[in-house]
Structures are given as structure tokens and as C-alpha cells.
Amino acid sequence: MAASTARLRLASSQTTNDLVLDDVTMRFQTREGTITAVDRVSLSIERGEFVSIIGPSGCGKSTLFNILGGLVSGYDGTVSVAGETVSGPHPAIGMVFQEESTFPWRTVIDNVAFPLEVKGVAKAQRYATARKFIDMVGLAGFEQRYPAELSGGMRQRVAIARTLVFEPKILLMDEPFAALDEQTRLLLGDKVLNIQQDLKQTTLLITHNITEAVQLSDRVVIMSFRPGKVKRIVDIRLPRPRRGDVVGSDAFGRYVAEIWNDLREEASRGMAESEKGALGRAGR
Numbered sequence: 001m002a003a004s005t006a007r008l009r010l011a012s013s014q015t016t017n018d019l020v021l022d023d024v025t026m027r028f029q030t031r032e033g034t035i036t037a038v039d040r041v042s043l044s045i046e047r048g049e050f051v052s053i054i055g056p057s058g059c060g061k062s063t064l065f066n067i068l069g070g071l072v073s074g075y076d077g078t079v080s081v082a083g084e085t086v087s088g089p090h091p092a093i094g095m096v097f098q099e100e101s102t103f104p105w106r107t108v109i110d111n112v113a114f115p116l117e118v119k120g121v122a123k124a125q126r127y128a129t130a131r132k133f134i135d136m137v138g139l140a141g142f143e144q145r146y147p148a149e150l151s152g153g154m155r156q157r158v159a160i161a162r163t164l165v166f167e168p169k170i171l172l173m174d175e176p177f178a179a180l181d182e183q184t185r186l187l188l189g190d191k192v193l194n195i196q197q198d199l200k201q202t203t204l205l206i207t208h209n210i211t212e213a214v215q216l217s218d219r220v221v222i223m224s225f226r227p228g229k230v231k232r233i234v235d236i237r238l239p240r241p242r243r244g245d246v247v248g249s250d251a252f253g254r255y256v257a258e259i260w261n262d263l264r265e266e267a268s269r270g271m272a273e274s275e276k277g278a279l280g281r282a283g284r
């Protein structure tokens, strides 16, 4: 192959990868010594792809999320977003966090319109855009309510709409449905998936939940317990568009079982280690 053709191929493959982690390692210094939270992780996520990262507690998922969001520094390796090597927050990225993050003193529409207000968008225009996203997350009619008047699932939808309102090309979500019951989680997952497919967003979801990972993703990245490495990547070849009833299919069940097989080993290691720690502390 001619060198110019090789370069062309390389360039085109680089431009279709929106999120790239290249040999990323993150260590923390603690009183107990050095903890390697993330160990030589390399991962490329293509434009428009939906990828979930799943792993036991403490395997470095949130650390990876924060690295990709540009919220932490001091790691080895490189991160690139939309083709640029980054070392801080990137404007193409929108983030949704696990914790409640609505502003209690603002109505739904003023919560969702907030990022546009900060940008100086005129009131009529920011309300029109906010309504579009409120509608998308299924909250039309609730514009004038305050967060305290909504359920937890509805508040999380407000937070998602507020992130979507500035139309990020890349969406990072850290366990956004963790506090919700299973039914709301599945229904909200469906909504997020519809929006993601409509907007063709590159999406990375951090989750503990195998069903959620299989329901939503093109690929599921399984992390190992400390040090956090990529243990395996499973391609989810279920047809799209995926409706909620895919969860009951045999193929779905096989993916869940396959991922659980790998995760069980890691979760057991995590549990054994925390029990050892608790025993150690009790014996002191």
C-alpha cells in the first residue's frame, strides 16, 4: 500500500472516532499508598456510537468519566475529543451526573433554559429551544413546575434536557438512572436512546446495570476490579431501533448472561477485598 493511501486511511479513521483514550493510566496517592485507579486503558468510540462501561464498584469508571470530561488531570497517556488532544473540558461534550443536579429555585423551563441564559440567548429563543427538549424527554405540560413538585425520574429528565439544550455532539453520562426504580429506568433508557439516535450523538454511559448496558449500547466495555483495565468488549448485535420489549428476547438474555459471567469474577474480587479491609479495620 502506498504511504499516501495509508495516511489517508489513518486520517479518515481518526476523524470518525469522537472519543479516544490512548494508554491512559491514573494513579492516586493515598495514606495507604498509591492506588492505580485506571491502568493503561485504550478505547476508541466512533461518531454516533453508544458505548457503556460496566464494572464493579471501585474499578475506575468515574475516574475515566472525569478524565474524558476534562475534570481531572495528572494522568499518563492521551485523550482526544472530536479529533483534538485535550487536557480540559471540551465544548463538544455534555455531561449528565448521577446526583440530583436541578436548581430547586427554578421552574422546569428555567432549569432547562439555564445554559442558554448563560450564553446570553434572548428569552423567547431560549424558551423555544428549551420547550423542544422538554418535549423530547416527555415533560411537556410541566414547564412551570418546580423540581420539588416532580418525581425523581422526572427531575433526572430535567437534568438530561438541560444538558441536551446546548446540543452537545458527545454525551457522557455517569449512572444517570442509578437512583430510579427498574421500570422508570427502562422507560427513561428508551427515551434517551430515541434522542441519541435522533441527534446521532456519540454517547458514553457509565453504569452498574447489565440490563441497561445491553438495552442501550452498541458495545459494552467490561472493566476489571483494581487496577481498572479493559477486561473485554462485547459487541451488542441486537437490531435497531430497539424497542423496550427487546429486554424479553432470548438474544438479550444471552448477552446479559455472558456479561454477568465476566463481571461476577470481578465483583467477587471487589467484595473479597472490601471484606478484607473491613476485617483489617476491625482487628486494629
Ligand SMILES: Nc1ncnc2c1ncn2[C@@H]1O[C@H](COP(=O)(O)OP(=O)(O)OP(=O)(O)O)[C@@H](O)[C@H]1O
Binding pocket: 028, 029, 030, 035, 036, 037, 055, 056, 057, 058, 059, 060, 061, 062, 063, 064
Ligand atoms: N480523588 C481520589 N483520591 C484517592 N483515591 C481515589 C480518588 N478518586 C478515586 N479514587 C480511588 O480510585 C479507585 C477507582 O475509583 P472510581 O470512583 O473511579 O471507581 P468507580 O468504578 O467509579 O466506583 P463506583 O462504581 O463505586 O462509583 C477507587 O479505589 C477509589 O478509592
